[in-house]
Amino acid sequence: MKEFGLEAVVIEPGPAMQYLTGVRWGRSERTFALVVPLKGDLGFVLPGFEEMRAKELIQPGSDIRVWQEDESPYQLIAKILKDRGVSSGRVGMDPSVRFFVYDGVKKLAPGLSYVSAQAALKSAGVDTTAQPGRR
Amino acid sequence: MTDGVQPIPKEEREARVEKARKLMRENRIDAVLMEGGSSTFYFTGRRSAAAILLFPRGGPVWLADARETPKALKDGGVSTGQVGVEERVRFELVDAIARELPALEFVSADPVIAGCRMTKSPGEIALLQRANDITIACYRAALASLREGMTQQELSANIAAGYKLLGVEGDAMAIFGKYTAFPHGSIQPQKLREGDLVLIDDGCRVEGYQSDITRTVIFGKPTQRQRDIWELERKAQDAALAAAKPGATCESVDAAARKVITDAGFGPGYKLPGLPHRTGHGIGLDGHEWPYLVRGNKRPLEPGMCFSDEPTIAIHGEFGVRLEDCMYITETGARMFTKQSPAIDQPFG
Secondary structure (H helix, E strand, O other): OOOOOOOOOOOOHHHHHHHHHOOOOOOOOOEEEEEEOOOOEEEEEEHHHHHHHHHHHOOOOOEEEEOOOOOHHHHHHHHHHHHOOOOOOOEEOOOOOOOOHHHHEEEEHOOEEEEEHHHHHHOOOOOOOOOOEOO | OOOOOOOOHHHHHHHHHHHHHHHHOOOOOOEEEEEHHHHHHHHHHOOOOOOEEEEOOOOOOEEEHHHOOOOOOOHHOOOEEEEOOOOOOOOOHHHHHHOOOOEEEEEHHHHHHHHHHEOOOOHHHHHHHHHHHHHHHHHHHOOOOOOOOEHHEEEEHHHHHHHHHHOOEOEEEEHHHHHHOOOOOOOOOOOOOOOOOOEEEEEEOOOOOOOOOEEEEEEOOOOOOHHHHHHHHHHHHHHHHHOOOOOOHHHHHHHHHHHHHHHHHHHHOOOOOOOOOOOEOOOOOOEEEEEEEEEOOOOOOOOOEEEEEOEEEEEOOOOEEEEEEEEEOOOOEEEEEOOOOOOOOOOOO
16 A cells, blocks of 8 residues: 555455455445555444444454444544544545445545555455455 | 236336436436446346446447446547446446546436436336245245254255246345344354244345345244234334325334334334334335435335335344335335235235
8 A cells, every 4th residue: 555655445345355354245235344544453334233243254353333324334434534544645445446435435535535446456466356246 | 937027118218218318407417327237227228338328318328348438428528517427336437537537527326317216117016016926935935944953044045946946036045043133144053943033035036126025934933022022023014114105204114113113112213122224225126226214314205116114123132023025105105015924923914
């Protein structure tokens, strides 16, 4: 990430999340995201009612933040970025992040610039051409 | 069970594109961008395109290679203005377009795409009906296969095999015993035991249209506690059905089911033990789609909208109960596609 000038990377379920954390999760309309900051702990953002099931998969002690059905997951992603000191610069998006997730984050953290994390993920060993699964 | 299924005719797809164009003008969206998936299938009958663009005039523009998208936008006269992006388009594509056409603004295409897809035609409702009928037939056979010691994977596999025999593709999640309190199950290995609740959920597709049905049923004899919670769940499901009328807001349907559960001392809100999620979702070419029956959604229900009605009651350490049937909104109220489960030991009405 340092080499590619990224302050953080935002990842949806799929090959990158599985490669980096071992967490295999199906994509749905409910945002489940991983924030990998340049400095500090990884952060997971996930639906409140899935917390028990997610904790079967996520390493104990991880920073897990949950959103309830009428709350914004993007607020939580923006907060993790802020908590890790990412308030300016470039944030890498997993190239397969869906538009509604990107759009939601961008609206709540408009001061950042969003670029593809493809090169960084690839050089970290992620197969960025593999398909993310659905629920 | 697919005899006589009527696919959506070409004329209906063309009318959908026409409606999308009208919504584009109303929302000042100069082009809509989609990648191959349920939305391209909705408008064109095909899922295989790399990308499809809709413009306010002319037919959909097909792109076999997504890298042609910036040029196609320019050729369509859209190098400034607003591009509506279908919700599942990947960041990579939006970013590639933005780099070539930096003056474009990317906005959600939901007002156009959900605006079309949210209300279903009689032909769509007939396809959804068929998918629901097939799921009930499949569940009937699968629940007859319950046996002591069975794993959740075996029951899931029986359901998938049942769908195959009935001529469709479908799958299901199966959850046993205390893990029924996890709305989407658990990876823990489960073996069916006398007195366990069994929860099965999911559906199949007919011409792309999805069913989504949950049954929670007792294996053996239920305890009084299981009976009481099951009956409370059924009341909550009934309350949502009764509240789902044209003009009622989406959130009011959620509130109606939730009230039954909180009045019985659970919750409040999403708190456990109680109802940890929204009461339902729209359903059509996607198993979950707009609009959602969730607090904060003030959209009024309209005839033709289709929803799941599925409040869960989750009690960790004990069990959970979910009954899910899908309903469609008519001029006079909501109608279920399927007969609700009448009792804890009778999954089918």
